[in-house]
Amino acid sequence: MPRLNKRKWHELDLLCRSGAGIAAIAPMACRLLREFVGADAGALFWMDETGLPEGFFHEDSPASARDLFVNEFERLFLGPEELNVAALAHMKGSDAGHLLAPPASYYRSNTFNLLxxxxxxRHALDLRIDHQGRPRVIVLLFRTGAYPFDEENLATLRLASAPLRRALSGNGRAAQWEPTPLKGHALVDASGQTLLMMSEAAQQILQKTNSVGQDIQLEGPITTPPRFMRHLCSDIAAGREARGFVAIPDGRLVITPEQLHTPVGGRSAILMTMQIERPRNLRLVERLLDLALSPKQRGIMLEAALGHARSEVAARTGTGTEAMKKHLGAIYQATGAHSWDAMARLLD
Structure with a gap:
């Protein structure tokens, strides 16, 4: 059986219980999974309803490889010889370990050589997370040297299935979002087909998204509007309320379109304001980990900080009345809080 680092597994459990969503926790989850297994790098992909990658976080891939992946995936990486996230999403049988001993064709594929x-x-280890009857997440771990992954590494990685599936149950709907200073603007024509202007900050923001199939160049200047901008322009033209949200590593991108009034006969345009938001939930987890509390006590404190009443937290954490009193006594002593409400506010 694999040897476990209980503190790191507890950190992963808290992240997955935070309600922040799988994309937001991807960078931290990749770091932890890499450390659990002893890999050199990690990647996490979230899938769309058809089982194709929608976005991803990769710890150390070059921009050139990421650019190919996000913009040329269907042309270069779908085919019978390609063993990648799309193929792994639809593999029958086992949910993990298909890359432990890949077929010889894998080493001739675009996936291996271009990505x-x-x-x-050189070596890869895979895990698929299914939720509500479809593939939702693919985890890949990588090694560069002569030592391939083995069955013990696979057993360790499989332990992450349960917490990662828990992260999908809310998938960001329970997150409490906080704006970051990262804000940029783009100006597009009314159809959303032509990019008229883009600030440097907007380009930097878009190139952080790692969104597949959005026509976002990761190398060089962005010259065309992403697809989500075109969809927002269509919503505006149809008189629908328009605001966009894109799941990205560490948070989400919020796109707010505004129709600009132009002089008579002038060219109408849409101003797209983009801002990255980060879940407050992750900040709470980071602060919790610095407190000298047990895993159960941290779980109680996180639920309280997210706004749940004492009775709700007892049910959500499976804590009885007497046990709750003991845990709260320990929390109050460690933190200096003297009431449930004070404890709930302590992490802000």
Whole structure:
């Protein structure tokens, strides 16, 4: 059986219980999974309703490889010889370990030569997370050296299935979002087909998203509006309320379109304001980990900080009345809080 680092597994459990969503926790989850298994790098992909990648976080892939993946996926990486996230999403049988001993064709594929080897990797380990009857997450871990992954590494990675599935149950709907200073603007024509202007900050923001199939160039200047801007322009033209949200590593991108009034006969345009928001939930987890509390006590405190009443927290954490009193006594002593409400506010 794999040896476990209980503190790191507890950190992963808290992240997955936070309600922040799978994309927001991807960078931290990748770091932890890499450390659990002893890998050199990690990647996490979230899938759309058809089982194709919608977005991802990769710890160390070069921009050139990421650019190919997000803009040329269907052309270069779908095919019978390609063993990648799309193929793994639809594999029958086992949910993990297909890359422990891949077929010889894998080493001749675009996936290996343009993505895996281009990132300096040789060996890979995979895990698929299904939720509500469809593939939702693919985890990939990589090694660069001569030592391939083994069955013990696979057993360790499989332990992450339950917490990652828990992160999907809310998938960001329970997150409490906080704006970051990262804000940019783009100006597009009314159809959303032509990019008229884009600020440097907007380009930097878009190139952080790692969104697949959105026509966002990750190398060089962005010259066309992303697809989500075109959809927002269609909503405006149809008289619908328009505001966009894109799941990205560490948070979400919020896109707010505004129709601009132009002089008579002038060219109408839409101003797209983009801002990255980060879940307050993750900030709470980071602060919780610095407190000298047990895993159960941290879980209680996180639920309280997210706004749940004492009776709700007892039910959500499976804590009886007497046990709750003991845990609260320990929390109050460790933190200096003297009431439920004070404890709930302590992490802000």
């Amino acid at each position: 895996v080897r281009a990132s300096g990797h």
